[in-house]
Amino acid sequence: MSLLLTEGLGRRFGGLEAVRDVDLALREGEVRALIGPNGAGKTTLVSMLCGRIAASSGRIHFAGREVTRLPAHRRIRMGMAYTFQITSIFAELTVRENVRLAVQRVADDAALELRVAETLACVGLEGRADQRAGDLAYGHQRLVEVAMGLGQAPRLLILDEPTQGLSDGEVAGFVALIRAVARETTVLLIEHNIDVVMALADRITVLNFGRVIAEGAPAEIRADPVVQEAYLGG
Amino acid sequence: MSRALVLHLGLIAVLFAAAFLLPAYHHGNLARIMVLAVYAMGYNILFGYAGLLSLGHAMFFAAGMYGMGLTVRYWDWPMILALPFGTLAAAALALLVAVLALRTAGVAFMIVTLMFSQAGFLVILYFNPITRGDEGFVIPQAARRLAGLDLSDPMNRYLAALVLFSVVLLACHRLVLSRLGRVLVAIRENEERARLLGYDVWAHKLGAVVLSGSVAGAAGAAYGALFGSVGASFAEVPFSILPLLYVLAGGAGTVIGPFVGTAFMFYLRDLAGTVTDAHMLVAGAALIALTLFARRGLMGLVRARWAGWLP
Ligand SMILES: Nc1ncnc2c1ncn2[C@@H]1O[C@H](COP(=O)(O)OP(=O)(O)O)[C@@H](O)[C@H]1O
Ligand SMILES: [Mg+2]
Numbered sequence A: 001m002s003l004l005l006t007e008g009l010g011r012r013f014g015g016l017e018a019v020r021d022v023d024l025a026l027r028e029g030e031v032r033a034l035i036g037p038n039g040a041g042k043t044t045l046v047s048m049l050c051g052r053i054a055a056s057s058g059r060i061h062f063a064g065r066e067v068t069r070l071p072a073h074r075r076i077r078m079g080m081a082y083t084f085q086i087t088s089i090f091a092e093l094t095v096r097e098n099v100r101l102a103v104q105r106v107a108d109d110a111a112l113e114l115r116v117a118e119t120l121a122c123v124g125l126e127g128r129a130d131q132r133a134g135d136l137a138y139g140h141q142r143l144v145e146v147a148m149g150l151g152q153a154p155r156l157l158i159l160d161e162p163t164q165g166l167s168d169g170e171v172a173g174f175v176a177l178i179r180a181v182a183r184e185t186t187v188l189l190i191e192h193n194i195d196v197v198m199a200l201a202d203r204i205t206v207l208n209f210g211r212v213i214a215e216g217a218p219a220e221i222r223a224d225p226v227v228q229e230a231y232l233g234g
Numbered sequence B: 001m002s003r004a005l006v007l008h009l010g011l012i013a014v015l016f017a018a019a020f021l022l023p024a025y026h027h028g029n030l031a032r033i034m035v036l037a038v039y040a041m042g043y044n045i046l047f048g049y050a051g052l053l054s055l056g057h058a059m060f061f062a063a064g065m066y067g068m069g070l071t072v073r074y075w076d077w078p079m080i081l082a083l084p085f086g087t088l089a090a091a092a093l094a095l096l097v098a099v100l101a102l103r104t105a106g107v108a109f110m111i112v113t114l115m116f117s118q119a120g121f122l123v124i125l126y127f128n129p130i131t132r133g134d135e136g137f138v139i140p141q142a143a144r145r146l147a148g149l150d151l152s153d154p155m156n157r158y159l160a161a162l163v164l165f166s167v168v169l170l171a172c173h174r175l176v177l178s179r180l181g182r183v184l185v186a187i188r189e190n191e192e193r194a195r196l197l198g199y200d201v202w203a204h205k206l207g208a209v210v211l212s213g214s215v216a217g218a219a220g221a222a223y224g225a226l227f228g229s230v231g232a233s234f235a236e237v238p239f240s241i242l243p244l245l246y247v248l249a250g251g252a253g254t255v256i257g258p259f260v261g262t263a264f265m266f267y268l269r270d271l272a273g274t275v276t277d278a279h280m281l282v283a284g285a286a287l288i289a290l291t292l293f294a295r296r297g298l299m300g301l302v303r304a305r306w307a308g309w310l311p
Helices: A042-050 A072-077 A094-102 A109-122 A138-151 A168-181 A194-200 A218-223 A223-230 B003-021 B022-051 B058-075 B079-101 B109-126 B154-177 B179-189 B190-197 B203-229 B237-250 B257-275 B279-293 B295-305
Strands: A002-013 A015-025 A031-035 A058-061 A080-083 A156-160 A184-190 A203-208 A212-217
Touching: A002 A042, A015 A042, A015 A080, A015 A184, A015 A212, A015 B003, A015 B079, A031 A042, A031 B154, A042 A058, A042 A072, A042 A080, A042 A156, A042 A184, A058 B022, A058 B295, A072 B190, A080 A138, A080 B058, A080 B295, A094 A109, A094 A138, A094 B179, A109 A138, A138 A156, A168 A184, A184 A194, A194 A218, A203 A218, A203 A223, A212 A218, A218 A223, B003 B022, B003 B154, B022 B154, B022 B179, B022 B203, B022 B237, B022 B257, B058 B079, B058 B109, B058 B203, B058 B237, B079 B203, B109 B237, B154 B179, B154 B203, B154 B295, B179 B190, B179 B203, B190 B203, B237 B257, B237 B279, B237 B295, B257 B279, B257 B295
Parallel strands: A031 A184, A031 A203, A080 A156, A156 A184
Antiparallel strands: A002 A015, A002 A058, A203 A212
16 A cells, blocks of 8 residues: 555646646655656655645655645655755754754654654764754754654654765765665655765655656666756766 | 742742832832833733734733723722733734734734734824823822822832732743643744744744733732823834833843843833933943853853853
């Protein structure tokens, strides 16, 4: 059964069709990579999934229920978590307070602080827990963003270019982290770093000019001439 | 016991001791400051924590005051009923205003609340035969009784003000350290992020307006009962600006800031009055100085410099 299913999903911005006619089906438990050149419509697509922006056409089903018109917070409560491409954290609050806000919705008082500490340790930020989040280096702010996603213990974790701005070492840590998370969580990952994609994805969906141009296992996608022309640069 | 709780209980203890130590003049001032600080604490819930700037809180203060005053004047209600009724009237008004005003945000929210408040002021004047809005009316001394105590007596009045102040201060302390309080701060800091953590932003803002309006209403009802007068001047625009000034001076988003700001502005105005008639000029200058040297208010400065734990 699909955890997430879209039918003919589309979004226009004035005359621009940023996403058109996308049918996507995510199996429970898989790691799906969503790739495509800049401006392909990846962020627009996942923003429709989580309800951050409204769809112009088509339908979205999540966990067996149609959610196309459901407000974002209700979808999140059903088990989606979304991490922004443009880092969106509570800059004035500490790292711990950021993560606590993510965790407190899903944890009772007895478990709260422990779960916060575990989540911080997951992304390696336990040493910076009491720093103001806005004072962290960019890469660490990305990790706060990821920690807020993980802290919600979601069924579907949507990550929009999470490794942007991370060092090589941090990227390796991130790959290990998502591998561990993926044992319990379905992951939809937008990613430009092709090594990360190949290391993590069970399947890959390729978007170009708002349309799905290919979908398949990593080896198939790598070999697909259409994809190579559109994205991998031939 | 946390440091914050020690601080807040300590303040209550000092104010209690002051009841028996202060000379009459300051004793009277402090009773008034405590009630106005309740008004400011109510304002701070919305402005300091949820991040919504209202320019219409006088309507909630006045709703509490008139809810209490009219039921006492026309139906001879005892204070034990009239005070909660005033608070309830303010809560109902806040709910109505919230549902309409929360369609807007930012500057539009400021203007909409200002307009509602101005409409409230005009309603009071329109029904002048009933409200005596223009000149106000006096709550007779016989009606100013609560639990057998004469509220017009200075000591009783002070202690009644202290009880209300303490309840609201400790409730705010609880609120801002609770899950709910943290979500309000999250909405103030980054509304979209809060929504995408699964929080119903609109419902939280609605709750914040109603809570904030209710506390302002309780302050209005208490003010009328303790100081004996009810009038439309409490519904005018300057009275909406007042809690904003108090909160800005004392430190928005701190539990103790509204009290500090109220006391500071009250005495500043008092002191200025002894040297010049232009006390608003002095108040303005003080605010400019604060924005230059303590942009987050006095307690905001204390928090940034010395006490990061201050809630
Ligand atoms: N809010 C918006 N208003 C207008 N155009 C937008 C908006 N968001 C995205 N777009 C446009 O939609 C297209 C897809 O953008 P986006 O989804 O961000 O692509 P990607 O994430 O794949 O780089 C781009 O041409 C972009 O300029
Ligand atoms: Mg993007």
